Amino acid sequence: xxxxxxxxxxxxxxxxxxxxxxxxxxxxxxxxxxxxxxxxxxxxxxxxxxxxxxxxxxxxxxxxxxxxxxxxxxxxxxxxxxxxxxxxxxxxxxxxxxxxxxxxxxxxxxxxxxxxxxxxxxxxxxxx
Amino acid sequence: xxxxxxxxxxxxxxxxxxxxxxxxxxxxxxxxxxxxxxxxxxxxxxxxxxxxxxxxxxxxxxxxxxxxxxxxxxxxxxxxxxxxxxxxxxxxxxxxxxxxxxxxxxxxxxxxxxxxxxxxxxxxxxxxxxxxxxxxxxxxxxxxxxxxxxxxxxxxxxxxxxxxxxxxxxxxxxxxxxxxxxxxxxxxxxxxxxxxxxxxxxxxxxxxxxxxxxxxxxxxxxxxxxxxxxxxxxxxxxxxx
Numbered sequence: 001x002x003x004x005x006x007x008x009x010x011x012x013x014x015x016x017x018x019x020x021x022x023x024x025x026x027x028x029x030x031x032x033x034x035x036x037x038x039x040x041x042x043x044x045x046x047x048x049x050x051x052x053x054x055x056x057x058x059x060x061x062x063x064x065x066x067x068x069x070x071x072x073x074x075x076x077x078x079x080x081x082x083x084x085x086x087x088x089x090x091x092x093x094x095x096x097x098x099x100x101x102x103x104x105x106x107x108x109x110x111x112x113x114x115x116x117x118x119x120x121x122x123x124x125x126x127x128x
Numbered sequence: 129x130x131x132x133x134x135x136x137x138x139x140x141x142x143x144x145x146x147x148x149x150x151x152x153x154x155x156x157x158x159x160x161x162x163x164x165x166x167x168x169x170x171x172x173x174x175x176x177x178x179x180x181x182x183x184x185x186x187x188x189x190x191x192x193x194x195x196x197x198x199x200x201x202x203x204x205x206x207x208x209x210x211x212x213x214x215x216x217x218x219x220x221x222x223x224x225x226x227x228x229x230x231x232x233x234x235x236x237x238x239x240x241x242x243x244x245x246x247x248x249x250x251x252x253x254x255x256x257x258x259x260x261x262x263x264x265x266x267x268x269x270x271x272x273x274x275x276x277x278x279x280x281x282x283x284x285x286x287x288x289x290x291x292x293x294x295x296x297x298x299x300x301x302x303x304x305x306x307x308x309x310x311x312x313x314x315x316x317x318x319x320x321x322x323x324x325x326x327x328x329x330x331x332x333x334x335x336x337x338x339x340x341x342x343x344x345x346x347x348x349x350x351x352x353x354x355x356x357x358x359x360x361x362x363x364x365x366x367x368x369x
Contacts, residue, residue, distance in 0.1 A: 032161035032175075036168075047161065048177035048186075051154075055190035067153070077157040 005044075012043055016053050018096060019043060021081065021089040024063055028080045054079060062088050133172050133180045134159045140184035146193045154187060198356050199294060200349050203285055207304070207348045208341070210284025214277025218270055278308055299355045304348070311347030315340045 012019075023034050031050055038045050057063045062085035067075050081089070134155050141151040165175040176183060188194050282304055289297035319340040326332035 030161065031157060032164045035175075046177035047158075047165075047175050048179060048183040051158070051183065052186040052190040055187055059190060059192055067156075073163060074160040075156045076160045077153070 008044075012045065013049070015096065016045065016049060017057060018089065018092045020050070020053055020057060021062060021085055021092070024079050025081045025086065025089055028066075028078045030076050030078050034079075057085065060084075133162065133176050136180045137184035137187075140181050141188055141193075144185065144188055144194045146188050150188075150191065150193050154184075154191075197294070198353060199289070200352050202288055203300065203352045204345055204348050206284040206288040207281045207308075208345065210280040210282070211277035211344075213280050214273045214275070217276055218273035274312060278312070281308060296355055300352055303351050303355050307347065307351050311344060311351075315343035315347070318343055 019038060020034060023029060023037050026037075029037070031047065031054060034054075035045050035047065035050055054063070058065060058079075062082055064080045064082050066078050066080065068078060069075050137158060138151060138155050141154070146154075162172055162175055166172060185194075282301060285304055286297060286301045289300060294300070319336045322339055323332045323336045326335075
């Protein structure tokens with residue numbers, strides 16, 4: 001099945017903040033590392049999306065920021081989950097589970113209905 | 129390209145008025161991440177996504193680092209132009225046509241060639257057929273002119289800010305609605321004081337107008353700046369390791 005990247009990006013935009021919080025919840029991390037860890041799960045995120053999203057989380061007090069000198073390199077910015085971020089992540093996760101379950105419940109119905117309609121057409125063609 | 133991307137982002141932040149410390153912090157973050165991406169075999173274009181300016185702009189906006197556009201000149205022009213109809217109405221009453229009576233008086237009216245003045249009352253002192261307008265009537269006309277100027281000014285400022293998509297439109301119009309009468313009174317009082325000091329002679333007309341306009345402009349500009357500054361979102365604090 002061909003992957004519709006545009007569609008995936010559209011879906012990802014809606015859940016990017018939640019995914020970033022989940023990644024940061026595992027351990028304090030920095031922007032580039034987040035893109036790598038998301039990509040390992042098949043979620044390709046451009047930095048053009050990730051930095052504004054991190055800034056948004058920071059403005060809302062869901063993450064804290066520390067700056068640490070890299071090994072001989074420039075200063076790196078690490079994101080840590082704040083207490084409000086942990087609460088928000090738990091709430092979003094529960095809402096997402098509920099939402100995804102609803103989508104999962106609808107999708108088989110749509111598939112079955114389509115199959116039945118196809119079978120009906122085929123049966124009608126046979127009778128004719 | 130890595131340096132280009134960071135330099136371009138810094139140019140955008142400078143243009144947007146992002147504070148230097150925050151711009152340096154974001155530039156270092158981007159630079160460090162870009163260096164690692166390039167070391168991992170990715171190109172800077174791939175990592176940044178092509179549109180560095182859009183990234184820089186959105187990033188700074190989400191951080192709350194972009195100073196709101198003040199549009200002081202635009203607001204000022206709208207406020208003054210919107211007040212023009214009311215202002216001209218007032219001037220019309222000030223300059224009720226006469227060449228005989230001393231200029232620059234409350235009721236400068238005679239000769240009967242002005243229908244507004246003619247509709248009022250006749251002067252008992254003028255040797256020629258003339259008209260005299262009582263001070264309360266003239267004051268009422270001035271207040272009416274002031275109201276027209278006030279409404280026109282507010283409407284013009286609101287329209288201009290709406291057209292600009294200004295996020296402080298409501299606050300600005302609300303602040304103007306409260307403050308303009310006060311500014312108007314102060315400017316008028318200052319103008320009358322100057323006119324009195326110059327014995328209400330015609331020579332005082334230009335400096336009085338300039339003084340009133342200057343005070344109005346100053347008041348409008350200060351209010352707009354105060355509204356924009358007060359409602360600007362503070363930037364998030366930076367922690368240190």
